[in-house]
Amino acid sequence: MKNVDDLIESAADLADRGLSKGEIADELNVSRETASWLVERSEATTEPSDQQTTPVAQANGPQDIHVDWSAIGRDSKRMRYVSAAMADLLAKHGEDVDLTVGIEKAGGPIATLVARELETDLATYTPAKHQWDDDDIEELGGTFSRNFAGIRNRECYVVDDTITSGTTMRETIDAIRTEGGEPLACVVLADKQGVEELDGVPVYSLLGVISVGKED
Secondary structure (H helix, E strand, C coil), rough: CCHHHHHHHHHHHHHHCCHHHHHHHHHHHHCCHHHHHHHHHHHHCCCCCCCCCHHHHCCCCCCCCCCHHHHHCCCCHHHHHHHHHHHHHHHHHHHCCCCCEEEEECCCHHHHHHHHHHCCEEEEEEEEEHHCCCHHHHCCEEEECCCCCCCCEEEEEEEEEEEEHHHHHHHHHHHHHHHHCEEEEEEEECCCCCCEEEECCCEEEEECCCCCCCCC
């Protein structure tokens, strides 16, 4: 994607397919607020010309950074190399960890390759944002898939593609602890916030993406 117009078009397409705003945020690697703005902007551009667009559609978008890593994701060899680098960042925590947790959706395939590199079992977590649309996300909850390994009484690593605000990663850490597991470290492809740790868990990233400039 080259510009904001492409993101708005993509958000509209995903919304038409029935994805929630939380899922759209995940697909486009943007915050929930940005996803909501993109959807509202796309709806405004399709209104009849004699209708006035909404203030939200006319306003500047939220401050965010879009990370497009599709050049990696569409090629299995590139994915394997990048996942090996991510696994190397985690390896310093020792050889006793036997579980890798991937955050769905994009974190799942990466976690699979990281788990293979580290020779661990695999678990996946679907965060609450995938259910979020217009309701209060605080009332929703995420889930671990029963098709993969269990969490209880196990040390683990956590894998995702990007950190936008840290909310999803923090939610996953809390969910693992609630299930009786212990997250030792997290790793992502790109970190938009420069996060070094969350709730006492170290966070590693291959790329740190920092916005430089003044807000309006």
